[in-house]
Amino acid sequence: MGSLKIENVKKAFGPIEVLKGIDLEVTDGEFVVFVGPSGCGKSTLLRVIAGLEDSTSGRVLIDGTDVSVTPPAKRGIAMVFQTYALYPHLTVKNNMALGLKQAGTPAAEIERRIKIASAMLSLEPYLERRPAELSGGQRQRVAIGRAVVREPKLFLFDEPLSNLDAALRVNTRLEIAQLHRRLKATMIYVTHDQVEAMTLADKIVVLNSGRIEQIGSPMELYNSPANEFVAGFIGSPKMNFIDGARLGETAKTIGVRPEHVTVDATSGAWKGTVVHAEHLGADTNLYLDCEKAGLITVRIFGVYNAEPGATLYATPDAAKTYRFGADGKVLR
């Protein structure tokens, strides 16, 4: 009831090509996250799926039907925006009801759906309020509620958590995950935050300058990135990239994640000095300036006492080291 297929979609604004041929298939009930740096085209792709933007070429199919020329309201989608985009002059209830009224849904049915959605998102006390009287988190829940009542084939989320503060972001993230489990609906979610992508997605689509770099489950992307870009984008802190020539390797670049490097005070592969240490409690991030490898980040689980200026030896885990060719692709 909610599959999506994108065939060779291209989008250009004048001479600037924003999407350079996107092919993607989403099966029913999947939670797919588009992730990438700003300007990579992920929001544009979402807007093409929603019908808010016409693609220059290519097809968008929802449930096997070509919707390339269908207006947004008729595509069976619902969208949640970064800025909530609630109607300021309507109450919470009417905000949720408007789309259904436009579609000619009977009043009793509208009432029933609003009841279910507001219970799901604990919005019952606020139904008669206007958006101005709600906090940011509540407003975003109303925006989600407005999407839920439409019972769409496809939920589209455009960076819905970016305007919330850190604590609320984690809560709302959890709510969206639970919502997906309960509704078993197909959801497409755009974010630039790789933590949101990793925690929510069944399938992550990594985009970069208008192209898909890799599609895969969070763990696939983490364990076997296809190229340097994906390797650097997924994982926090970022993967260390070391010039292959400096280490006497044939590969152009050697990559190793900060958590796959161990340190020792007396011996190891790379000798270096501590530049800075971040103590986070659960783990410690060390920035080491190594003679051989240059500046690298090391993530140590638990507390590790190291003062800036101290000498340490870092050793990468050979089994978890990636080798990249001159074109950025992983060498196997």
Add this chain to the structure above:
Amino acid sequence: MSTATRSLPRAIGAHAILLTYTAIALFPVVLVVMNSFKSRAGIFGAPLTPPTPKTFDLIGYTTVFGQGDFIHYFQNSLVVTVASLFFVLLFGAMAAFALSEYRFRGNTMMGLYLALGIMIPIRLGTVAILQLMVATGLVNSLTALILVYTAQGLPLAIFILSEFMKQVSSDLKNAGRIDGLSEYTIFFRLVLPLVRPSMATVAVFTMIPIWNDLWFPLILAPSEETKTVTLGAQLFLGQFVTNWNAILAALSLAILPVLILYVIFSRQLIRGITSGAVK
């Protein structure tokens, strides 16, 4: 009262400057209103004193209401101003919405073309306008004035409103599209309420020159039927004798409607329900 941002000398200074300015700005108005309640001898004898029981006289007002059809002139002025204002705001807002919302070929050129009227005074085209009105048989009709004033007010309205419309969240408009609202509904129900303060600003800027205009009523609609207040007041400005009582009374009365309209619009300037739509 001494907080971080306020100090007494500063407050006094600021108030002194503002009060001085207010006094200067209000002085001519007060003078006109004051003298309109005085007898002719009172006006010329002591123009700067308020009416005393000795000089108090309503002769000006009785002349205004007795001679000529002043109520009718008022009606004409009001019809012209309100109708022009309505069209300027409606078409101005629609054009501004199109310019700010849709990408189409020639968008920038169209914007420049529509803004050109800010720089070129419409009076330069008076002869051509008069010929046009004669040809279409609109001379001596309020329609002629409404058309000209609408054209006169549009450039600034479009210029100001398109800037404001660009600031309206595109997410909100897109949410409306996904909910199945038509572009007209999006414009009237979502965008217009959000730009209401700027509409009020445009309304005030548009309204006052129209109300005060003497040029076009004199040229396009000087008949008794279509006279506006400013033109009607000329009745008392004779070549040899000027009836100051009547002129001052007419001018005092002319302030009222524009004042009322201003109060209506300035209340709209308060940003009420507009917050909370986004962020």
